[in-house]
Amino acid sequence: KKIVTLAGDGIGPEIMAAGLDVLAAVAPKINFDYEIEAKNFGGAAIDAENHPLPESTLNAAKNADAILLAAIGGPKYNDAAVRPEQGLLALRKELGLFANIRPVQIFDALKHLSPLKPEIIEGVDFVVVRELTGGIYFGEHTLNARDARDVNDYSYEEIERIIKISFEIARGRGKKVTSVDKQNVLATSKLWRIVAEDVAKSYPDVTLEHALVDSLAMKMITNPSDFDVIVTENLFGDILSDESSVLPGTLGVMPSASHAANGPSLYEPIHGSAPDIAGLGIANPISMILSVAMMLRESFDETAGAQFIENAVNKTLLDGVLTKDLGGTASLSEMTAAIISNL
């Protein structure tokens, strides 16, 4: 199996190394054979090749069985002509990674980190499914000195395929889909709601409910245990999935997967490149390591391997091995070693 790694910027290279160490440690236990191809991406690729998504990176990604991405961006590129994020948006589009999946769960050992009262986060376990290659992200953008315009487009098919994915996921979980839109204002949201109703007909075992994005932004925090699968369009998904990290109280333990209709999936932490702590060896590698677990499960059907990693992470946290962001003193390498020894 060929895995392309995009370490990117800031803490990216450090946490990628940690993720790969864990993969190397788990692979023999599950007889998983793989090779790694590391490519430039984001700011690092701007530095090395003058482009955030060089041709050779894109080609390697297209031919991979799965892609691991660590993190990109940083203040260094704020005034760059082409920015690291543009590489990410182009990669999503080129690979057709339309389905972004972000599980929201709270580790027992980290419950105290949540800004929310314990009774509110009790039983929280949902997944945010975000459409990732359509909407206002990829419509025409016009910037003049005196005005600007963005265009938000969605087709029936684009909506249908992401709604279907959310129903498939819900079928294997709590059997409830919360579809989020702004149906009282946007045409794309009116279509979204129609399509959600159409798709729901094929899933009589799954309950569909609709929510307006403003109201959901509130309920996701006040009643988080009400949700099973939340599905929404690109921009709302960007906002809501970041907002959902409020529940665990840390970005440091949240992985994500992005899937295409055909071709490789991409796995990455939901946090950024944390340039302020880059190179200090204190970054928290858990989101990256859990992204490796998601990859094993979702791209390679290696459920046992994924479970080994997830259990090891859980045990390590329960043992009180915590990086600085989690309130502890463990270094990145101490945390990684502890997880490996718990495998």
Add this chain to the structure above:
Amino acid sequence: KKIVTLAGDGIGPEIMAAGLDVLAAVAPKINFDYEIEAKNFGGAAIDAENHPLPESTLNAAKNADAILLAAIGGPKYNDAAVRPEQGLLALRKELGLFANIRPVQIFDALKHLSPLKPEIIEGVDFVVVRELTGGIYFGEHTLNARDARDVNDYSYEEIERIIKISFEIARGRGKKVTSVDKQNVLATSKLWRIVAEDVAKSYPDVTLEHALVDSLAMKMITNPSDFDVIVTENLFGDILSDESSVLPGTLGVMPSASHAANGPSLYEPIHGSAPDIAGLGIANPISMILSVAMMLRESFDETAGAQFIENAVNKTLLDGVLTKDLGGTASLSEMTAAIISNL
């Protein structure tokens, strides 16, 4: 002074009556002379005149010195050809109510209602300033069977005037503006950030910081006391201002004001029409009553009158007079009577 009242739907008429009772009680204390003109609006206007914003309502609103709106909408109108919300959007546009102001504060007596830990909400006191007549709300909407489109437009002037208002408000408070955009993706956000920087030059005494909407959706909950004035465009403001109600843990005590460049301002609770409890006499009138206070201060310069009402509300809550949504048993009329007796 002529005040036009739009009681609307659901609990609207009950809470409007409560707000007007409080106004009638405070007026003699501050020598405030006024007359009320009640008009149909929203669902009630659809029922009575087949249109959510009848001509005569619009004309009365245009000629008012201030407008009080209670709440509109309800399941009854879900399949109506014209919906109550369209009346609201048309009213905002017709009156040019471009600046929506939502103060976020936490009453001592209600701290326990917040889903957040006490240390997180300590010292929370900020204002959300939302652009209300531009952006994707008012761009072209195209809905076909197989695709849909919304257009998001902003001009330099539209952005400039709302940013200016946020700086003016910050100047009278904590002297900090947090401007929220999605500058790494949207052209309108790129323009937004340029204009914010331009306006900031005229306010050397106020600090400007920028935040991406996804990141702000998180920080508003994890670090809410960091903010003084948060300014953003229409759609982001819709989401973020509803989200901010998570902090007090109730929608029931949050007023809002909407201002135009010229002409009357409009004051309304941020919550909806709560059709499930309409007519039961148990609705919480406080958002409406505090909207009356905002009107006295912002439209009529009656600071003392506003303060009387705010103090009376505060005392009533501290006395433990609480409606059902706040965890108590007081009826709407008991709560209103208690506030009046505390004036």
